[in-house]
Amino acid sequence: MLDAEDRRLLRYWQAEPSLTVAELAGLAGTTPARAARRIARLREAGVVRGIGAVIDWAKLGYAVEVSLRVTLDKMQVTAFDDFLARAREVPEVVELQTFLGRVDVRLSIIARDMAHYQHIYRSRILSLPHIAEIEALMHVARIKNSEGLPL
């Protein structure tokens, strides 16, 4: 189980993932050796999965981001698996989530512009299997994006 010191370390680390162990230890009020041991333990337990770079697609010319909320025809037993397998093959799909609720699956799609989006939607998305209904939400702005946990 995690104690207060683990949480403190994780709190500072998730706010600034490029901190060194020594810097983290200083902020959390512990020694670098203790912090290193704790971090190793958290990695081993799978609590910390790693550090990933976050790509800004707009800087690469992908100005459009659309969230497609899909309802599937669940009379087909393999509807989810078929749909997800084919959706993974579309390069412009950057996120795939499944839900319990009114929406079954959500795809995040990026495109260079509206014409490009229209093309992807018609040629790659509408041909995905077992779709009963699609709703689109067009991304306007990201107001908060911490994905941090309230530790």
Next chain:
Amino acid sequence: MMALDDTDRALLRALSRDAAQSAGALGRRLGLSQPATWRRIRRLEQAGVIRGRQLRLDAEKLGFGVTVFLGVKLALRGRVSLEDFERAVTAIPEVQTVEHVLGLYDYRLRVVARDLPDFERVLRRRIMTLPGAGEVEANVLLSEERLAGPL
């Protein structure tokens, strides 16, 4: 907009999976010298293509068993200030992301909670009481995949 060559693309793919690896190790895999790798990473960071780094934590192992996506529609009665709504929603620790969207809803929120009763508490006490909050739709996250995108 920054133009990428194949080496940049390979570098971005590798870094989005694991940004903690050293420039030396990355370079060896891509057939680049350590300084050349370092220069490329720096260029991607300066152009803003790499927006930052993210510590990937296992939410469930940290006691956050429930992630819910909320679609929020602002109530039209009276004058709703988007700034007031955004400021208040951003301050809620359990709200990880806030996106302004166009379509069926005005905002999309990602919310973490310990369990369903905890989520209900956040929803009733913090979300429903937001200035201007109207209709809310909740979908409970079952699974999630991040894909490499068009690299």
